[in-house]
Amino acid sequence: MIAARGLMRRFGSRVVVDDVSLDVGRSEIVALLGPNGAGKTTTLRMLAGLIAPTRGTVAIDGVQLTRATGALLRSRIGFLTEAPGLWDRLTVRENLRVYAGLYGLANHGPVIDRALDLFELADRASTRAAELSKGMRQKVALARALLHEPRILLLDEPTSGLDPEITRSVRALLDERRAAGCSILVSTHNLDEAERLADRVAVLHGRLLALDSPASLRQRLRTGRVIVRLAGDPAAHVDLARRFDPGASMDGDTIVLHLSNAERETPALISLLAADNAPIVEVRQEVPLLEDVYLHLLGDR
Amino acid sequence: MQRIRALVGKELLDLARNRTALVPVVLVTILTLAMAFFIAIAVPSMTGHALSEDTELLKLSRLIGAHETLSEDGQIELFFFQQFLMLFLVIPVTGAMALASHSVVGEKQARTLEPLLATPITTLELLVAKVLGALLPTLVISLTGLALYFAGIALFGESGVLRAMASARTAALVLLVAPAAALVSLQSAIVISSRVNDPRTAQQFGVMIIIPLSALLIAQFMGTVWLSAKALVLIGLGLVGAWMLLTLLSVAIFDRESILTRWR
Numbered sequence: 001m002i003a004a005r006g007l008m009r010r011f012g013s014r015v016v017v018d019d020v021s022l023d024v025g026r027s028e029i030v031a032l033l034g035p036n037g038a039g040k041t042t043t044l045r046m047l048a049g050l051i052a053p054t055r056g057t058v059a060i061d062g063v064q065l066t067r068a069t070g071a072l073l074r075s076r077i078g079f080l081t082e083a084p085g086l087w088d089r090l091t092v093r094e095n096l097r098v099y100a101g102l103y104g105l106a107n108h109g110p111v112i113d114r115a116l117d118l119f120e121l122a123d124r125a126s127t128r129a130a131e132l133s134k135g136m137r138q139k140v141a142l143a144r145a146l147l148h149e150p151r152i153l154l155l156d157e158p159t160s161g162l163d164p165e166i167t168r169s170v171r172a173l174l175d176e177r178r179a180a181g182c183s184i185l186v187s188t189h190n191l192d193e194a195e196r197l198a199d200r201v202a203v204l205h206g207r208l209l210a211l212d213s214p215a216s217l218r219q220r221l222r223t224g225r226v227i228v229r230l231a232g233d234p235a236a237h238v239d240l241a242r243r244f245d246p247g248a249s250m251d252g253d254t255i256v257l258h259l260s261n262a263e264r265e266t267p268a269l270i271s272l273l274a275a276d277n278a279p280i281v282e283v284r285q286e287v288p289l290l291e292d293v294y295l296h297l298l299g300d301r
Numbered sequence: 302m303q304r305i306r307a308l309v310g311k312e313l314l315d316l317a318r319n320r321t322a323l324v325p326v327v328l329v330t331i332l333t334l335a336m337a338f339f340i341a342i343a344v345p346s347m348t349g350h351a352l353s354e355d356t357e358l359l360k361l362s363r364l365i366g367a368h369e370t371l372s373e374d375g376q377i378e379l380f381f382f383q384q385f386l387m388l389f390l391v392i393p394v395t396g397a398m399a400l401a402s403h404s405v406v407g408e409k410q411a412r413t414l415e416p417l418l419a420t421p422i423t424t425l426e427l428l429v430a431k432v433l434g435a436l437l438p439t440l441v442i443s444l445t446g447l448a449l450y451f452a453g454i455a456l457f458g459e460s461g462v463l464r465a466m467a468s469a470r471t472a473a474l475v476l477l478v479a480p481a482a483a484l485v486s487l488q489s490a491i492v493i494s495s496r497v498n499d500p501r502t503a504q505q506f507g508v509m510i511i512i513p514l515s516a517l518l519i520a521q522f523m524g525t526v527w528l529s530a531k532a533l534v535l536i537g538l539g540l541v542g543a544w545m546l547l548t549l550l551s552v553a554i555f556d557r558e559s560i561l562t563r564w565r
Contacts, residue, residue, distance in 0.1 A: 011562065048419050051558045071421040079419040083412040087311065089318040094311075101307025102420040128318075144416065 001025055001183050002047060002152060007056035009042050016042045020056070020208045024183040026151075029174060030211075031198035032187040033294060038205045040187040041082055044154045047185065048079045060152055075103060078150035080158055084141035088130035092121055092140050095129055096147060103148040115143040118173070135162045142170065146177070153177060153184040159193060171197055195290045209297045217293045224262045225286040226269070228255045231279035240272050253281075304422045305430045312434025316400070326397055326439055330389070330446040334453070337385035341378045342457045352377040375459035382454055382466060387528075389450060390443060390479035394486045397439035401490035402506070404431040405560070406497055415561055424555045428495075428548065432487045439483060447475065470530035477537030484544040492551045495560065 002024040009017040017039035024030045032040050045051045047058055049070040058065040060073045086095050096115060100108035116122045119139045129137065142158060158174075159167040174197060178184060188194055194201050195214045203209040203217075210217060230237065234255045241248035241255045244265055248257035259265040262285050270283055288296075316322060345352050353359055353373035362380035371379060408414040417427070455463045493506045528536065 045561065050415065050418055050561055071423055074419060075421040077419070079416070081412075081415045081419065083415075085411070085413040085416040087315060087413055088411070089315050090311065094314060098307050098311040099416075099420065101310070102304050102417070102422055104303050104421070141416070 001061055002185060003059045003062075004043075004047060005057045005059075007043065007046055007053045007058070009039070009046060009051070010054045015206065017046070017053075017204075018207050020204065022202055022208065022211055024152075024185050026181050026183055027178050028200070029178050029184040029186060029198045030200045030202055031194035032185060032202050032204055033189075033191065033194055034187075034204035035298065040204055041156055043204065044079070044156050044185065044187055048077055048154050049074050050079075075148070076150055077152045077154060078145035078148070080141055080145040080153075080155040082156045084137040086129035086132075086137055086140055086144075089128060091126050091128050092116070092132070093125040095140060096144060099144050099147055105148060111147060115147050118146075119143045120169075135166045138162055139166065139170075142173070146173075151182055153182050153186075155184065155186045157187055157189065159188070159190065167193075191289075191291045191294055201290070203294060203297050205298055210293075214290050218288050218290060221288040221293045221296055222262070223286060223288070224259045226257055226259055226262055226266055227282075227284050227286065228257075228269070228273065228278075228280060229253055229282040230255070231281050234278075237273055237276055237278040240276055240278075241269065243272070244269050304420075304426050305433070308417075308422070308427065308430035309433045309437070312404075312430065313437065316434070316438055322400060323438060323442070325399065326442050329395065330442055333385065333389045334446055334450055337382060337389065337450070338453055338457060341381040341385075345374075371461050371465060372459055375462050375465075378459050378462050379465050382450075382458070382462065383470070386450070386466075386471060386474055387478075389446065390474055391482050394439060394479075394483045397435045397483065398486055398490045400438075401432065401435040401487040402494050404435065404491060405494040406499065406502075407494075409498070409560060418557055418561065424552045424557070425548070428488075428491055428551050428555065431491050431494075432484065435487050435490075436480075436483055440480065443479065468530065470528075470533060473530050473533040473537060478533050478540065481537045481540035481544060485540050485547060488544055488547045488551060492547065492554065495551065495555050 002022075004023075005021050007017055007020040008015065020039075020043060022030065032043065034040050042051070046053050047060075047065075049058075049065050052067075060076060063069055063073060065073055087098070090098070093112060093116070096112045097108060100111055105111055113122075116125050119142065121136070121139060121143060124132065124136060129140065132140065138158070138161065142155075145153065145155070153174075155174075159170050162170065171193070174184060174186070178199075186194075186197065198214065200211060200213050201217060202211045210220075212220075228234075228241070230253055232253070234250050234253060238248060238250055238255055241257050244259060245257035248255055250256075257269075259269075266283065266285065270280065273280055341352070351374050353376075355377075358377055358380075359373055362377040364380070405414070408417065422430075451463065451466070454466060490506075493502075497506070
């Protein structure tokens with residue numbers, strides 16, 4: 001489990017990360033969203049013990065991250081850096097073998113074989129890293145981050161530049177790691193990915209603007225806009241809708257209205273329209289996209 | 302220890318795939334070898350003038366101590382071979398400096414340093430592995446060259462010169478001074494490499510090691526300084542101490558944060 005409290009990081013006079021507190025529990029994926037320069041990579045580096053916070057604390061599995069505990073805690077973390085950072089002249093297997101040694105894995109042959117199989121890299125094991133495509137390099141970097149089966153995963157844009165097929169396999173793998181009890185923090189620009197993958201989303205722009213489940217975040221931006229589509233001219237029924245919202249309007253075969261409490265008023269509206277024999281085809285409440293919430297949060301700054 | 306072994310293994314593998322990086326070290330070794338035999342054996346043979354005809358040279362050669370069993374030519378050859386031995390053992394290190402200078406800043410540039418620093422490797426382990434990664438191939442080349450050097454002396458030198466070379470002074474040079482000087486030089490290069498952002502800057506700083514070496518060698522050839530076995534042992538021990546201090550210094554000033562955040 002990851003616990004960050006009041007993290008602040010200053011570079012010279014510039015504060016890059018300010019007062020960030022977040023927890024990532026066991027079997028949880030938290031997506032870290034934010035524009036370029038929002039402090040995502042800096043936050044991940046602080047959590048990985050690569051750079052020290054100017055203020056605040058980080059604890060991994062209850063152990064405070066300090067200079068003295070850094071090496072121990074780094075052995076529990078799998079960190080995927082922004083760039084894959086493979087040694088180009090070494091083969092895929094050799095790259096993994098060096099890291100197996102660095103993580104102190106005994107009898108690392110079977111461990112490496114397993115990682116190669118997991119990422120479908122077995123047929124590229126003897127290929128030099130320089131000859132790999134961007135997607136393949138990213139897969140090797142992921143295999144490297146997971147080689148020592150860490151309980152904590154810090155992943156900086158794991159699917160950046162990957163094709164949809166590989167992206168899907170990476171997401172499946174993260175699902176599987178979550179099910180295995182890992183605490184996973186993923187930095188991403190991909191809002192769709194955050195929505196599909198994460199249990200909670202942290203929106204960062206120097207400060208933590210929001211930290212909640214994607215559904216709860218979307219809930220924050222609900223407008224109460226309800227759209228009723230009818231099989232026919234809605235003009236005969238719009239007056240009923242205006243009992244709920246005097247501003248209700250028609251748009252083609254739909255009636256559009258805003259309800260102050262959509263959850264409570266929508267059933268009553270439908271009952272009334274049905275009693276009036278309105279040919280209802282569809283009733284839906286407009287739900288904002290995570291992207292809308294994200295842009296709204298950033299726009300508030 | 303396992304982490305040092307893993308990283309040294311990577312350094313050697315990387316070098317094995319990039320053998321041209323070792324060409325300067327090999328060339329310097331061959332040139333130094335050739336130079337010694339050219340001056341001590343080939344020049345007298347080509348000119349038809351024995352070395353002992355030069356009385357100044359004969360006087361200079363006696364600085365290293367009287368070897369009554371050797372002929373006058375043998376004494377001068379011994380003097381030359383002893384002088385070149387030092388050059389021969391130390392100069393290849395300048396080639397290895399290029400490897401060491403590149404070691405940290407090269408990782409920075411290739412963006413391989415961050416994942417490496419994210420492992421449990423300590424700064425001391427990282428720096429020791431980097432030094433060993435440059436030192437081991439250099440030592441192999443130097444020792445191969447040394448074997449050729451002694452084989453050449455046995456083949457072309459005056460009778461008794463090889464036996465006279467097998468001295469405490471030679472042992473001190475080969476077993477202590479040369480590896481210690483290499484460690485100091487390479488550790489300095491690693492310090493520089495971890496403080497700069499460009500391999501070219503690191504190499505240019507590294508070249509500065511040639512200055513004290515040249516001064517020492519010139520002084521030796523001029524007869525100003527003659528380092529006895531005892532003096533060499535003291536210098537060797539001093540260099541080992543300097544290396545230890547330098548290692549501590551390099552650990553203290555190795556700033557992971559700066560390296561990661563100021564590398565673009």
